[in-house]
Amino acid sequence: MAKKGTKSTGTRALLVGTAKGGFLLEGDAARRKWRIAGPFQFGQKVHDFRCDPRDRKTLLLCATGGHLGPTIYRSTNRGKSWSEAKAPPRFGTLAKGKKSTRATGSRGLTVEKNFFLSPGHAADRGAWYCGTSPSGFFRSSDGGASWKGVAGFNERPEWWDWTRGGSPGSPEGALLHSIQVDPRDREHLFLSMSSGGTFESFDAGAHWKPLNKGVLADFQPEKYPVFGQDPHCMVQHPGDLDRLYQQNHCGIYRLDRARTDVWDRIGDNMPRAVGDIGFPVVPHPSDPDTVWVFPMDGTKLWPRTSPDARPAVYRTQTGGRRWERLDGGLPRANAWWTVYRQAMDADGDERGTGLYFGTTSGSLWGSRDGGEGWTCIADHLPRIFSVRFAELA
Amino acid sequence: MKVHVGSVLYGYTGGRAEVEASGATVAAVLDDLERRYPGLRFRVIDEQGRIRPHMRVFAGGTVVSDLRARVGEKDELHVLGALSGG
Numbered sequence: 001m002a003k004k005g006t007k008s009t010g011t012r013a014l015l016v017g018t019a020k021g022g023f024l025l026e027g028d029a030a031r032r033k034w035r036i037a038g039p040f041q042f043g044q045k046v047h048d049f050r051c052d053p054r055d056r057k058t059l060l061l062c063a064t065g066g067h068l069g070p071t072i073y074r075s076t077n078r079g080k081s082w083s084e085a086k087a088p089p090r091f092g093t094l095a096k097g098k099k100s101t102r103a104t105g106s107r108g109l110t111v112e113k114n115f116f117l118s119p120g121h122a123a124d125r126g127a128w129y130c131g132t133s134p135s136g137f138f139r140s141s142d143g144g145a146s147w148k149g150v151a152g153f154n155e156r157p158e159w160w161d162w163t164r165g166g167s168p169g170s171p172e173g174a175l176l177h178s179i180q181v182d183p184r185d186r187e188h189l190f191l192s193m194s195s196g197g198t199f200e201s202f203d204a205g206a207h208w209k210p211l212n213k214g215v216l217a218d219f220q221p222e223k224y225p226v227f228g229q230d231p232h233c234m235v236q237h238p239g240d241l242d243r244l245y246q247q248n249h250c251g252i253y254r255l256d257r258a259r260t261d262v263w264d265r266i267g268d269n270m271p272r273a274v275g276d277i278g279f280p281v282v283p284h285p286s287d288p289d290t291v292w293v294f295p296m297d298g299t300k301l302w303p304r305t306s307p308d309a310r311p312a313v314y315r316t317q318t319g320g321r322r323w324e325r326l327d328g329g330l331p332r333a334n335a336w337w338t339v340y341r342q343a344m345d346a347d348g349d350e351r352g353t354g355l356y357f358g359t360t361s362g363s364l365w366g367s368r369d370g371g372e373g374w375t376c377i378a379d380h381l382p383r384i385f386s387v388r389f390a391e392l393a
Numbered sequence: 394m395k396v397h398v399g400s401v402l403y404g405y406t407g408g409r410a411e412v413e414a415s416g417a418t419v420a421a422v423l424d425d426l427e428r429r430y431p432g433l434r435f436r437v438i439d440e441q442g443r444i445r446p447h448m449r450v451f452a453g454g455t456v457v458s459d460l461r462a463r464v465g466e467k468d469e470l471h472v473l474g475a476l477s478g479g
Contacts, residue, residue: 067401067447067474068436084432090440110439 010056010391012347014356014377016364017046017386022061024079025377026392031347031354031368034377040079044068048117048342051390052143054125060144062114062130070114072130074144078392087146089114089130089138091154102160105151109134109166116342118179121186131176134166135159135193137205152206153191153199162196162210162227170194170230177341178234184241192231198246199227214263216250232279233341240288245320247281247293247341254320266320274307274314274325275299280344284353284370289319292326292346292355292371294339304360305336313355313371329374330365337361342386358384394466396426399473402437405430414470419452420460422470437472447477 012027014034021039028034040046044063052058057076064070072085092106100107111132120127120139130138130147137153140146153159160166168174175194182188187204190211197212210227217229230249237243242258252267267276277298284290292315297307306312312327337359347354355367362381367374396414398406406412414429416422420442427434437448442460444450450457451471452464464470 065401065436066477067399067445069439069445071432071436086431088435090435093440093442108441110441110443 010393012354013051013390013392014345014364014366015049015051015059015386015388015390016358016378016381016384017049017061017342018358018362018382018384019045020382022046022049022063022079023378023381024059025364026078031366034366036378037079040075040082041073045113045385047113047115047385048388049386050117050119050388051392052119052128053390054119054122056391056393058143060117060128062117064113070111070132072114072144072147083145085140085145085147087148089132089136089147089149091136091149102157102165105155107155107160107166109136111136112173115175116177116179118181121181122183124186129179129181129189131179131191133173133175134168135163135174135176135196137176137179137191139205150205152201152203153208156208158208162199163193164195164228167195178231178246180234180236182236182241183238190234190236190244192234192246194232194249195228195230197225197227197229198231198234198244211255211261212263213261214265215246215248215253216265218250233281235281235283235291237283237288237291239284239286239290243288243319245281245283245291247278249277252276252278252281252293252320264320266316269316269321270295270314270323271325274312277302278338279341280339280357282344282346282355284350285346285348286350287317290315290317291320292344294344294357296338304338306338309334309336311335311337311359313357313367313374315371326367326371327374328372337363340385342388343384345387345389347389348391354389356387356389358387360384394422394464394468394470396422396470396472398471401474402430402433402472405433405436415466417463418460419450419457419462419464419470422464423450423460423472426472447475449473449475 014025016023021042023038025034071088073082091109094108116131118129126143128140178192180190199208234246244255253263270276278296344357364378414425453468
């Protein structure tokens with residue numbers, strides 16, 4: 001990802017993870033033309049594909065084969081060659097004959113997919129985090145070559161309660177995502193789980209506390225539990241690091257962490273006919289009152305399409321008090337797709353912010369004016385899981 | 394012993410469908426395959442020692458469910474992607 005709030009100084013690129021591999025699009029300085037390369041790891045599902053913002057060179061790509069188990073690949077030459085992690089994320093092995101219990105360190109789980117990648121703190125060169133399905137939290141200290149489970153999360157007894165004993169949760173399985181490392185403090189971490197909720201650590205992951213007050217869980221008898229919610233995407237805003245936003249299964253929320261630990265449902269201010277259900281939330285590079293979301297039909301059966309098949313981005317520039325529809329250039333009708341949680345990103349331009357999203361139908365869209373107007377950058381790609389803006393050295 | 398691998402593993406064997414490995418049990422043969430082709434084993438066997446749901450291992454033509462199964466030098470091992478779907 002570009003350093004937020006700064007002008008681009010390298011090659012602008014979009015890293016796209018799809019159901020059939022990864023693609024890298026290099027843009028010109030005006031962000032008008034994009035040259036596509038790939039697919040990388042063709043035939044494998046790529047749930048996340050990111051560039052290390054510290055060296056602007058190292059690319060990590062999560063891959064899961066239809067037959068093969070999950071792994072992580074690394075490239076330092078823009079995808080021309082790849083090396084596989086020597087030790088991809090894996091849970092601890094449960095001793096033969098031992099039963100998985102709440103108190104057990106290792107619970108006999110198997111990583112089914114590596115779902116979310118996050119570079120570590122700027123001062124922690126080589127550090128990366130990975131969230132998996134089932135919900136596991138992993139760390140690499142060597143640029144993604146080898147990974148270890150964070151025992152303070154994966155193996156603590158409370159994990160059993162937070163994840164309901166590792167239950168599948170969402171249709172895609174239990175997912176750990178939205179790993180955020182506070183730029184001010186490398187030991188201050190956030191993560192979210194679908195399902196499970198959002199959690200915060202002040203000691204580099206050794207201990208965690210739920211951070212879900214005020215967040216609805218309408219799919220269970222207790223509507224405002226301590227944990228068990230279904231955050232879809234949570235971000236720490238680069239313009240105000242004490243401000244968090246989340247797009248949840250049950251609405252859009254903002255939390256001003258320095259003032260309170262209770263989330264405010266700012267999605268109540270969305271148009272009622274559109275609702276406030278969706279997957280991604282993307283922060284502006286510097287303005288803490290500005291975020292973009294991509295609403296989805298959440299009325300009855302959750303078809304995972306845009307409301308009325310009329311896709312639109314919604315933007316607030318008032319911290320969620322007011323929202324505006326941005327659909328210039330997008331299809332006006334019969335567009336039966338949506339955008340997944342990792343599949344929308346912004347570049348670092350404070351004015352004329354570039355926004356990018358990839359759809360479940362395999363189209364990649366871009367805007368050079370903060371979402372006012374959209375053009376299709378690429379079409380007919382496989383189903384898109386992730387879109388990450390990067391500035392390559 | 395001779396080991397036949399499915400196309401899903403060609404990325405590890407350099408495109409070869411037939412490779413050599415040795416060991417007295419299926420697990421030992423897979424360990425030897427891992428030494429020769431790093432990364433291959435974890436794509437086939439998960440961290441709990443189970444064959445992944447969409448992979449199949451055959452020893453001497455018989456499907457393997459227990460990796461402790463003994464194999465002889467004259468046996469052939471097949472490590473294949475399962476028929477999963479249409």
